[in-house]
Amino acid sequence: MTTGPNRILDEFAKLMTDAAGAAQGVKREVETAFRSQAEKVINSLEVVQREEFEAVRDMAIKARAENKALTARIEALEAKLASLAGEAADEASPAASAKPRAKK
Incomplete structure (x- = not known):
């Protein structure tokens, strides 16, 4: 059993x-309580999780x-259609003007 100053120092x-x-x-305990409160705040703000954000970003x-x-x-x-419509109009124009109109 120790006595004196050593006992005081040991105690x-x-x-x-x-x-x-x-x-x-x-x-x-403080860290756990802080994390819990931080999660509650983040959940109440409806913050998107990173995985969901990245998935939507990729989409x-x-x-x-x-x-x-x-x-x-x-x-x-549209360009092909316009060129085909132009060709059809060019082909129809000379044929229409070549026919004489009948008088009534």
């Missing part, structure tokens, strides 16, 4: 060790690319 060291352990426990990028491709295809088809 003080034991007290500090217990206090450090208690402080770590309090730290964990939007794909839709834009498809939209550009379809726009180019429509423009090509």
Whole structure:
């Protein structure tokens, strides 16, 4: 059994060790409470999760690319249709003017 200053120092060291352990426990409790409150706030703000955001972003990028491709295809088809309509009009014009009209 220790006596004197060593006993006081041993008791003080034991007290500090217990206090450090208690402080770590309090730290964990505070962190848990903070995380819980932060999750409640984020959920109440209806913030989108990163995975959902990235999935929608990828879908939007794909839709834009498809939209550009379809726009180019429509423009090509309209140009082809206009050229065919122009050729049909050119062919119809000389034929119509070559026929004499009958008088009534």
